Amino acid sequence: MKNTRRIMAGLLSGVLAVSGVAQLPAAVAEDSSTGSYDMQIAVKLDGTRKAISPYIYGVNDSFSETGLSKVKVNAVRQGGNRYTGYNWETNYSNAGRDWQNSSDTYLGDVTEGPASNARRLSADCATYGIPYKMTGLQMAGYVSADKNGAVSESEAAPSDRWNKVEFEKGSAFSDEPDLDDGVVYMDEYVNYLVKNLGDSTTATGIQGYNLDNEPVLWSGSHSLLHPNMVSNEELISKTVGLAKAVKKIDPHAETFGPAFWGPLACYQAGNGDSYTDPDWTAVKSQYSWYMDYYLKQMADAEAENGQRLLDVVDVHYYAQDLETADDALQSARSLYDPDYQEDSWLGKYFGGVFPFLTRMQESIDQYYPGTKLALTEYNLENINMDSTLGKVPASAIAEAEALGAFADQGVYLAAYWGKLAECPYVLSAINLYTNYDGAGSAFGNTLVESSSEDLSKAAVFASIQDDQEGTVTTVLSNKSKTDTEKATIQLSGTETDYQSAVVYAVTQDSSDIQILDVQNDVSGNQVTVELPPLSVAQIVIADEKTDVVVPDGPAYTTEKVDYTVSDLPKSQEGYARIPLGDKEYLKEIQLHMQVSSSEGSTWAVGGGALCFQKVTETGTNTPYWGCKNFSYQLNSGTVTVP
Structure with a gap:
């Protein structure tokens, strides 16, 4: 994943919220459930296939x-x-x-x-x-x-x-x-x-x-x-x-x-x-x-x-x-x-x-x-x-x-x-x-036959790209609120020998897609995964070893940081600026602001722009600027005067 560093130059103070693909903390994986259950998942590559729009x-x-x-x-x-x-x-x-x-x-x-x-x-x-x-x-x-x-x-x-x-x-x-x-x-x-x-x-x-x-x-x-x-x-x-x-x-x-x-x-x-x-x-x-x-x-x-x-x-x-x-x-x-x-x-x-x-x-x-x-x-x-x-x-x-x-x-x-x-x-x-890996990788365009033992607990859908069986992408859910799902995925009806599996998931602990597990020891075309309660995963099963690794720590922090315009250094033009390196790898910026208008008015409009000077991690010599305009409009209701 390509990381960039960004400088913010704006006229309004804001709250920065940043998040992204991250490792699920081990403590959560171990302690978030009170029990576990087994689920047998069948993927039949010689079964019915359907084109996916x-x-x-x-x-x-x-x-x-x-x-x-x-x-x-x-x-x-x-x-x-x-x-x-x-x-x-x-x-x-x-x-x-x-x-x-x-x-x-x-x-x-x-x-x-x-x-x-x-x-x-x-x-x-x-x-x-x-x-x-x-x-x-x-x-x-x-x-x-x-x-x-x-x-x-x-x-x-x-x-x-x-x-x-x-x-x-x-x-x-x-x-x-x-x-x-x-x-x-x-x-x-x-x-x-x-x-x-x-x-x-x-x-x-x-x-x-x-x-x-x-x-x-x-x-x-x-x-x-x-x-x-x-x-x-x-x-x-x-x-x-x-x-x-x-x-x-x-x-x-x-x-x-x-x-x-x-x-x-x-x-x-x-x-x-x-x-x-x-x-x-x-x-x-x-x-x-x-x-x-x-x-x-x-x-x-x-x-x-x-x-x-x-x-x-x-x-x-x-x-x-x-x-x-x-x-x-x-x-x-x-x-x-x-x-x-x-x-x-x-x-x-x-x-x-x-x-x-x-x-x-x-x-x-x-x-x-x-x-x-x-x-x-x-x-x-x-x-x-x-x-x-x-x-x-x-x-x-x-x-x-x-x-x-x-x-x-x-x-x-x-x-x-x-x-x-x-x-x-x-x-x-x-x-x-x-876009499960943030780099454009996707579920295949051909659905292959798959099934779970109990749809009330787990739904499964599997695919390949065209007729290529080298990679099988499998979406699997765990609907239990309390129990970890221990799922055994058996792939049959193919001569392909699968070697690896990567588990990308959304869990109750984070709405971001996380890498839960990477396996390079798959054998017998059987993959066993554990999904925490209330989660859904994309399990990418491939016929080659993978170089994907579970991150040592978060790729992005979920920390929210408040900045006050008056406390930030100013550019020559007078714009408030967050210094380079102060916060790296920003994924999202949320602006929270109060809207004011004339007393008794039922509407208010306004707007502005956030500008970013982007410098690639590899050290490009020519920084470039990007701007994101924003606007707000209150069409009705009572607007209070501060």
Whole structure:
């Protein structure tokens, strides 16, 4: 790992928090459990193999791009409730019931130019080397016409607070959209993106388009722009119309729909016990759930129009009735384990939707073969208290098992929903697959057959790269809160003679990926590892000896150090400066600051920059500078005056 030394020059005092790959202290490994249990793990290299889509390692771009600097992903989805009322011409959007039906600049302003969010997405993904980008298109009928705050019931669409959405313009596209015609055109939006970013086949273009977001909830989430429950006829006709508009402009772009909020919508089409739809009611006896009928209609649309209009069937998945971290430990099993009975309201009353991914694929195979499957929003550790999301060891275990389930069930794309920068255990679980050693090493692209004796205690997924059996990467969890798992991994069905194993893990003692063990004495293609309670590991088994070693001590300190600007030396320009060598190997800087504004104000904005002079450890003669800008915005609430 390449280390750098950095100098900080800033105008604000901050708290430095640094962490990274580190050795698990021996005392923790010995004393953190009250017992142990044995687990037999089988990896059959002559068994079933499945290609793994790289896009299952994805996240939502709903919060700050700062999270992208901490996690290696291959797909970013831009969507959510805000995008239903998003006006690409001005960047104004509407919050719906999430916040006072407010139309505002939460997603951007007209001064940033058309489609600023999609353009920013392209730039961010270029920065972090993320190949797949998707954004949302508007299908509900209206988008924000202004940024004037809360929309009242009397101003519901159609009114001057809204612009109408049309899928096709029917005339020549403008280089810059007309902001005064009261209409936004979806084909002009896609055309604008293609002209400015390139089409879906380019590195900077948009590869996928969400055909809006959670349509069966529009009457609740966006009642002022779509007050009535969406019908089957409206959903299908709008899906077909919008998809055709996209394909005319960018034929290779992939369309995603219907973006249902969860399994219940897949089962009964609408939301709520009182919902009935004449189309669905007339045929429901012929199908096991609504998703069958939806896919059949999209297959019929392809036959009628002579082209595929739905490339990816898209659903959202949030674990239900999770009260504690204990519940999250088993939550991913509802995706793929036929022997698991979910103890939730969904499991009790709609148990036929599980295992969910298996159920979805069965519908695809029967009614619209060749359609890909995506979960463009998911969260398997959706514990009721939001403060715990992504911050407890159970989150890493649930996320790691979910990613393995996506690979096992042939999911094409998945995007985690959560505040990226605030979910350390989730981010490490993703990195365990995509960047377990901090140098880009990843889980293979081909899943090989593997199994554990008891999924309630340990889930396992194993892979190789292409058809090369020299390295087998195995993700294994220990769901016990108290006991160390003594796992024996037996590799069979191969002539390869494995020589070494390295155990990278996330534990309850640290959200960072740590090296727990290095073995250079593997024999008989059998590896025995010990995982502490509440941990998940990437075990890299290779046919050669490894030069990886367990670090003698932490590569990074987790110590937090306070600096006061007035006490720091100043540069000639007057910037506060942390001297070279004062703190080495910084991985993360957290700024904590008080925001002040005029008395009585309900908003505050500000920002600044941190600059780093980087000098490589090998002693380069030419230091170079890097800067990280930051900003903050408080849109509501009471701002106190110090």
